[in-house]
Amino acid sequence: MRPIATTRTAAGLPTSRLAVWWVIVSEIVIFGGVLVSYLMHRLGHSEWSDYAANTNMWFGAFNTLVLLSSSLSAVLAHQAASKGDGQLACKLLWLTILGALLFLLVKSVEWTMEISHGFTITANAFWSFYYTAAGLHAFHVLAGAVIMIFVANAAARGEELQRVEAVGIYWHFVDIVWIFLFPLLYIAK
Amino acid sequence: MSDHANEHEHPNYVKTWGWLVVLLMISVAGPMLGIKVVTLITAFGIALVKALLVARNFMHVNVEPKFIGAVLVTTLSLMVLMFFLVAPDVMKHEGQRWINLSAAVPAPAPETAEEPPPEALFDAEATFQTICASCHGQSGKGDGIAAAALPVKPANFASPEFWETRDRESVLKVIREGGAAVGKDPLMAAYGGIYDEQQTEALADYVLSLKP
Numbered sequence: 001m002r003p004i005a006t007t008r009t010a011a012g013l014p015t016s017r018l019a020v021w022w023v024i025v026s027e028i029v030i031f032g033g034v035l036v037s038y039l040m041h042r043l044g045h046s047e048w049s050d051y052a053a054n055t056n057m058w059f060g061a062f063n064t065l066v067l068l069s070s071s072l073s074a075v076l077a078h079q080a081a082s083k084g085d086g087q088l089a090c091k092l093l094w095l096t097i098l099g100a101l102l103f104l105l106v107k108s109v110e111w112t113m114e115i116s117h118g119f120t121i122t123a124n125a126f127w128s129f130y131y132t133a134a135g136l137h138a139f140h141v142l143a144g145a146v147i148m149i150f151v152a153n154a155a156a157r158g159e160e161l162q163r164v165e166a167v168g169i170y171w172h173f174v175d176i177v178w179i180f181l182f183p184l185l186y187i188a189k
Numbered sequence: 190m191s192d193h194a195n196e197h198e199h200p201n202y203v204k205t206w207g208w209l210v211v212l213l214m215i216s217v218a219g220p221m222l223g224i225k226v227v228t229l230i231t232a233f234g235i236a237l238v239k240a241l242l243v244a245r246n247f248m249h250v251n252v253e254p255k256f257i258g259a260v261l262v263t264t265l266s267l268m269v270l271m272f273f274l275v276a277p278d279v280m281k282h283e284g285q286r287w288i289n290l291s292a293a294v295p296a297p298a299p300e301t302a303e304e305p306p307p308e309a310l311f312d313a314e315a316t317f318q319t320i321c322a323s324c325h326g327q328s329g330k331g332d333g334i335a336a337a338a339l340p341v342k343p344a345n346f347a348s349p350e351f352w353e354t355r356d357r358e359s360v361l362k363v364i365r366e367g368g369a370a371v372g373k374d375p376l377m378a379a380y381g382g383i384y385d386e387q388q389t390e391a392l393a394d395y396v397l398s399l400k401p
Binding site: 011179 | 239
């Protein structure tokens with residue numbers, strides 16, 4: 001018996017994918033609220049560019065490369081799953097999880113440096129936005145990694161292969177959020 | 190990539206990733222030219238292109254039913270709507286018949302380990318002129334530009350009657366705890382959390398120096 005999530009098509013697409021798109025739509029509202037508020041305050045306070053000058057673009061650029069690459073392994077995992085190769089999908093998902101862990105590792109080194117310089121979440125409104133936006137994003141990276149562990153292990157047994165694509169779509173969305181956080185927090189100074 | 194039966198042709202994923210990395214390198218190189226317009230285009234223009242590439246080639250949004258795109262565009266337009274509805278309140282720092290107290294108070298500089306803010310930098314007169322003078326007036330007569338809009342008129346430090354009932358301690362208390370703490374107008378904000386004890390005393394001394 002095929003699972004409901006792959007076969008019910010009243011909406012014209014598998015229910016698992018429909019569900020992920022619905023998650024993403026609500027995530028757009030969450031991240032959109034933070035990013036739009038940040039943008040307004042940033043445009044309204046010219047002195048914020050002095051605070052932003054203390055963020056390190058190379059940390060941001062490296063993490064962008066990590067996320068873009070993990071998106072590639074996620075989409076290749078989807079391709080493998082759609083061909084029925086659960087073993088390969090599992091390996092590629094684990095590669096994506098490694099990308100997520102590398103991203104979080106770089107983030108923790110970066111934050112440790114910033115906090116030790118006195119740039120804490122309460123230093124001023126810029127740093128409050130910085131840690132809120134990047135922290136909310138990092139939480140999504142962590143959540144994605146945990147979900148992928150379950151999906152990868154099931155895929156290795158050839159089970160629930162449609163979930164590989166579903167978690168991939170979520171992962172690409174997390175990638176896109178970072179694509180916008182990178183110029184907002186690291187490049188525009 | 191099209192050698193297996195599927196509902197659509199897959200984009201070349203590795204090639205897409207290659208393009209994304211090239212675009213990332215351009216957005217990193219952009220600020221090195223030092224031209225603001227170029228930086229903004231390479232930062233945000235390229236971010237948009239990268240996001241569209243990921244959405245199209247990795248998320249396959251273009252092969253989904255049209256209503257998925259419609260729902261995505263709807264929520265994205267909510268972001269734009271929010272910007273234009275809230276921006277006038279957030280971005281405008283002055284206007285008639287209202288004062289934006291939080292915008293008038295400069296954010297405290299972050300305390301960096303290498304360079305702690307030197308105490309000597311605090312200039313009581315300059316602080317009075319930027320923060321207090323908007324209501325109390327440049328010479329402390331209670332005739333600042335915002336005073337006309339205030340329901341309760343700000344204190345006139347140049348009036349001898351005013352000083353009959355005040356001393357240094359009461360001035361310090363109002364600066365620290367705000368007008369409400371001494372039964373006066375709450376629009377006089379509390380600055381105890383913004384200025385330290387030494388700075389508050391310097392401010393109080395400046396106010397006392399306006400005494401006739």
